[in-house]
Amino acid sequence: MRAIKLLHLITAGLLLNSCAGQGTNVRIIADHGGTKVRVVNGNNEKTRRNAPFKEAPAPLRVGPTQRPYTVGGHKYYPIPSAWGFEQTGIASWYGRNFHGKKTSNGETYNMYAMTAAHKTLPINTMLLVKNLDNGNEAVVRVNDRGPFVQGRIIDMSYAGAKKLGYADKGTARVRITALAEAEKRRKPGATIRLKPHPDFDSGEFFVQIGAFRSRDNATKLTHTMLSWGRKAVIRKGIFKEKPIFRVQVRAGKSLKKARHTERALENSGFPTAFVIAR
Numbered sequence: 001m002r003a004i005k006l007l008h009l010i011t012a013g014l015l016l017n018s019c020a021g022q023g024t025n026v027r028i029i030a031d032h033g034g035t036k037v038r039v040v041n042g043n044n045e046k047t048r049r050n051a052p053f054k055e056a057p058a059p060l061r062v063g064p065t066q067r068p069y070t071v072g073g074h075k076y077y078p079i080p081s082a083w084g085f086e087q088t089g090i091a092s093w094y095g096r097n098f099h100g101k102k103t104s105n106g107e108t109y110n111m112y113a114m115t116a117a118h119k120t121l122p123i124n125t126m127l128l129v130k131n132l133d134n135g136n137e138a139v140v141r142v143n144d145r146g147p148f149v150q151g152r153i154i155d156m157s158y159a160g161a162k163k164l165g166y167a168d169k170g171t172a173r174v175r176i177t178a179l180a181e182a183e184k185r186r187k188p189g190a191t192i193r194l195k196p197h198p199d200f201d202s203g204e205f206f207v208q209i210g211a212f213r214s215r216d217n218a219t220k221l222t223h224t225m226l227s228w229g230r231k232a233v234i235r236k237g238i239f240k241e242k243p244i245f246r247v248q249v250r251a252g253k254s255l256k257k258a259r260h261t262e263r264a265l266e267n268s269g270f271p272t273a274f275v276i277a278r
Contacts, residue, residue, distance in 0.1 A: 060079065060080055060083060060180065060193070060194040060197075061080075061191045061192060061193055061194065062077045062078075062080065062182075062191070062192045062194065063191065063192070066078075066192065068182065069128060069139045069179060071114075071126070071139055074181050074182075075181070075182045076126050076128075076139065076179035076180065076181055076182065077179060077180060077182055077192065077194060078128060078177045078178070078179060079177075079178050079179065079180045079194065079197060083197075084177065084178050084200075085121065085125075085176075085177070085178035085200045086175065086176065086177050086178070087153055087154075087175070087176050088132070088173070088174070088175045088176075089151075089152070089153050089154075089173070089174070090151065090152050090153070090171050090172070090173060090174070091129065091131075091152070091153075091154045091155075091156055091161075091164070091166070091171060091172050091173075091174040091176075092147060092152055092154075092155055092156070092161075092170060092171045093155060093156040093157065093158055093160065093161035093166075093167060093170075094111075094117070094146070094147075094155050094156075094157070094158075095111040095157070095158040096111060096158075097240075097241075098111070099111045101238075103115075103117075103143050103144035104117075104123070104143075104144045104145040104146075105123045105124075105143055105144070107143050107144075109143075109144065109157075110157070111157050111158040111159065112157070112158065112159045113157055113159060114138065114139065114140045114141065114157065114159055114160055114163075115140055115141050115142070115143045115144065115157045115160070116129070116140040116141070116142055116143075116144070116154050116155060116156050116157060116160060117142070117143075117144035117145055117146035117147060117154065117155040118142045118144075118145070118146070118153065118154050118155075119145065119146065119147070119153060119274065119275060119276050119277065120200075120203065120205070120255055120275060120276070120277045121142050121178070121200065121277075122142070122198035122200070122203070123142055123143060124141060124142060124143070125141070125142045125178055125179075125197075125198065126139060126140075126141055126142075126178070126179040126180075126181070127139065127140050127141075127142060127154075127176050127177065127178060127179060128176065128177045128179055129154070129156065129160065129164060129174050129175070129176050130174060130175045130176075130177075131164040131165055131166060131172050131173070131174055132172075132173040132174060132175060133166075133172055133173055134164075134165050136163065136164045136165045137164075138156075138160050138163040138164050139179065140156065140157070140160045145276060145277065148208065148211070148237075148246065148276070149272075149274075150272045150273070150274045152171075153176070154174070154176055178197070178200070180194040180195055180196075180197045181194070181195045182194055182195070183195055200255070201254055201255045201256060202253060202254065202255075203253060203255065203277045203278070204253060204277060204278040205250075205251040205252060205253065205254070205255060205257075205258035205275055205276070205277055205278075206233070206248035206249060206250055206251055206258075206275070206276050206277075206278070207248065207249045207251045207258065207261050207262045207265055207273050207274065207275055207276070208246055208247065208248045208249075208273065208274055208275075208276050209221070209225075209232075209247055209248070209249055209265055209270040209272075209273050210246070210247045210270070211239075211244050211245065211246045211247070212244070212245045212247070213242065213243070213244060213245070214245070215234070215236075215245045217245075218234045218245035218246070218247050219234065221247045222234060222247055225247075225249055228268075230249050230250070231249070231250045232247055232248060232249045232250065233247075233248055233250070234246065234247060234248075235248055248276060249261065249265065251275065255275065255277075258275045259275060261275075262274065262275050
């Protein structure tokens with residue numbers, strides 16, 4: 001009887017988890033859970049959040065003819081692939097229901113600003129987002145976490161979705177590429193040096209396995225995880241104007257390791273599990 005109740009509890013959590021987000025997901029070497037993700041750091045395939053800055057063995061450089069993306073008077077360039085981050089998949093957007101509310105980093109969300117939510121990338125990462133259906137491009141800054149649903153990797157602001165041309169559709173196929181700010185050139189035509197950027201594999205990672213309207217149900221699931229030898233936490237959020245309690249299992253400080261935990265939980269009865277960074 002207890003096993004049946006637990007099955008019902010998990011099933012309810014998975015159903016709510018599958019719809020408890022706004023989001024959109026977005027070249028990879030591995031196709032995981034319907035979302036293509038390719039993150040490379042050195043020679044290892046990886047992915048990340050608010051971690052310390054790292055520097056490449058030598059200053060990263062791009063050719064003098066590389067096209068820059070200028071935002072607020074600062075020039076940004078795609079990070080060379082050996083140290084960069086690139087994803088392709090589905091993007092969505094979130095707007096009026098969240099306008100004026102706090103984002104994950106404490107900012108006030110502005111649906112008319114060029115920002116986005118991402119599950120694992122460091123907060124304040126600058127991204128080039130390209131709509132693969134119409135070729136439109138936009139540069140946004142990551143200032144929030146989400147989307148809280150498997151199969152989507154980025155939630156654009158309304159302004160970002162409008163510039164990409166999918167605000168009316170709701171979702172679009174996109175490619176996202178991490179950008180780094182350029183240092184000032186010492187002389188015209190010189191090779192462009194990039195400033196240090198965050199380590200995309202380092203951070204504080206969790207795997208979300210369920211979302212509930214009832215805190216009691218969320219607590220029961222954390223106890224189940226503890227009996228399995230896994231520590232879980234409950235994160236309170238708001239979904240459709242009502243509280244929601246998300247159960248997230250601690251998954252370490254390496255995104256690569258967190259992906260292994262994600263797969264293990266998927267194979268243990270949580271098919272909608274996904275990695276999220278603090």
